[in-house]
Amino acid sequence: MQTMTPIPMPTHQDTAHRVTVLNRHDRPFHVVLAQQFDRPTIDQLCQLADMIRTIGNARQGSQFLRTLLSHRRAMLYFIQPSTRTFLSFTAALQILGVPYSDVRDRSTSSEVKGESEDDTIRTFSQYFDMIIIRHPMEGFAEHVATMLNAMPRTIPVVNAGSGKDQHPTQALLDIYTLYRSFQEPSRTEPRYTRNVFAGKSIAFVGDLKRGRTVRSLAYLLCRYPGVRLVFVSPPELRIGDDILEYLTRHDIEYSLTDDLRDGLPEFDAIYMTRLQDEHDAAGESKKIDYYRYSLSYDMMQHGKPTLAILHPLPRRHELDEQLDTLPQAKYWQQVRNGMWMRAALTATIFNVDTAIRDHYHAYYTF
Numbered sequence: 001m002q003t004m005t006p007i008p009m010p011t012h013q014d015t016a017h018r019v020t021v022l023n024r025h026d027r028p029f030h031v032v033l034a035q036q037f038d039r040p041t042i043d044q045l046c047q048l049a050d051m052i053r054t055i056g057n058a059r060q061g062s063q064f065l066r067t068l069l070s071h072r073r074a075m076l077y078f079i080q081p082s083t084r085t086f087l088s089f090t091a092a093l094q095i096l097g098v099p100y101s102d103v104r105d106r107s108t109s110s111e112v113k114g115e116s117e118d119d120t121i122r123t124f125s126q127y128f129d130m131i132i133i134r135h136p137m138e139g140f141a142e143h144v145a146t147m148l149n150a151m152p153r154t155i156p157v158v159n160a161g162s163g164k165d166q167h168p169t170q171a172l173l174d175i176y177t178l179y180r181s182f183q184e185p186s187r188t189e190p191r192y193t194r195n196v197f198a199g200k201s202i203a204f205v206g207d208l209k210r211g212r213t214v215r216s217l218a219y220l221l222c223r224y225p226g227v228r229l230v231f232v233s234p235p236e237l238r239i240g241d242d243i244l245e246y247l248t249r250h251d252i253e254y255s256l257t258d259d260l261r262d263g264l265p266e267f268d269a270i271y272m273t274r275l276q277d278e279h280d281a282a283g284e285s286k287k288i289d290y291y292r293y294s295l296s297y298d299m300m301q302h303g304k305p306t307l308a309i310l311h312p313l314p315r316r317h318e319l320d321e322q323l324d325t326l327p328q329a330k331y332w333q334q335v336r337n338g339m340w341m342r343a344a345l346t347a348t349i350f351n352v353d354t355a356i357r358d359h360y361h362a363y364y365t366f
C-alpha cells in the first residue's frame with residue numbers, strides 16, 4: 001500500500017489557471033472546484049435538475065432519460081466513508097442509464113500489490129468514461145484531473161469530496177435547495193434567473209475550519225451579489241482566511257461570531273454542520289463545547305417562520321430530530337435534491353442537457 005504524500009495546495013493567485021485546466025469551452029469538464037461555476041452555469045443546472053425531476057416522474061419520461069447515456073460507464077472511487085453521496089451519485093447515474101462500478105476499499109485493489117494510486121486510476125480511465133472520486137486527501141481530485149489531461153484518453157473527473165478542502169457537488173445541491181426554499185413556485189417567471197439571494201442572511205454553523213461543504217458553498221454564493229454570510233463557530237474552528245479573502249475580493253458582506261442565539265432572528269437560512277473530529281488526531285476538539293453550536297426545537301421560536309434549515313448530513317446532536325417535522329427543515333429535501341442535481345451535472349458534462357431541455361419543452365410546457 002502506498003503512503004500518502006501530501007499534494008501541495010495551490011494559492012489563490014492560481015485560481016484562474018486552475019479553472020482553465022479543469023474547464024473545456026468555458027464549461028466544467030472536470031468538476032473539482034466550486035470556483036469553476038459561474039452564475040449562468042449554476043442557474044442552468046438548477047433549471048435542468050427541475051426538468052429531470054419532472055420528466056423522470058412519468059414512465060415514458062424516465063425511459064427517455066435512461067436512453068441518454070446508456071453508452072457511457074462511470075467509476076466511483078470512494079475510499080472515504082460515504083452513504084449519501086455514494087448513493088446519490090449511483091441513483092443519478094441510474095436515472096440517466098449510466099452503468100457504473102465502484103472501489104470503496106483499497107485493500108481490494110492492486111494497490112496492495114504495490115501499484116501506485118495514480119496507476120490504479122490510469123487503469124480505470126481505460127474502462128470508464130467518468131471517474132467520481134471521494135478521497136481523504138485535499139487536492140487529490142485535482143491532481144487526477146491534471147494527470148488524466150496528459151493521457152491519450154482524457155475522461156472527466158468529478159470531486160465527490162476531497163479532504164477538508166472542497167465538495168463542489170454538495171454545494172450545487174445546497175444552492176439548489178436554497179433557491180427552492182427562497183422563492184415561491186411561479187408559472188410565469190423562469191425560476192432560476194432572479195437573484196433571490198440578494199438581501200438574504202445565510203448562517204453557517206459549527207466546524208467551519210474542516211467542513212468542506214461550507215467552503216464550497218461559500219465560493220458558489222459569491223456569484224450572488226447582495227447575499228450576507230454569517231460564520232458561527234468556536235474560535236478554534238473558524239472558517240479559513242482563504243475563503244474570507246475570496247469573499248472580500250467578490251464584495252460579499254460577511255461577519256464572524258461564536259454565538260448562534262444572537263443572530264438567529266435575522267437569519268433567512270441556517271446551514272448546520274457536525275464536528276469533523278475524524279481530522280482531529282490530537283483530540284483537541286474534545287475541549288470545545290459544541291452544544292453551543294446546536295439547533296434545538298425550542299430555539300425555533302426566535303427564528304423567522306420562513307427560515308430554511310439545511311445540513312449536509314450526517315448529523316449528530318447539533319440538529320435536534322424534533323425539528324424534522326417543521327416546514328423550516330429542508331435537509332431531507334436537500335438529500336433528494338442532490339440526486340436530481342447530480343443527474344443534471346452528469347447530463348451537462350456529457351452534453352445531453354440540450355436533449356433534456358428540448359424534450360421538456362416539447363412535452364411539459366403548455
Ligand code: NCD
Nearest residue numbers: 084085161213274312313314
Ligand atoms: C459531508 C461530507 O462528507 O463532507 N457529507 C456529505 O457529503 N453529505 C459532511 C460531513 O461529513 O459532515
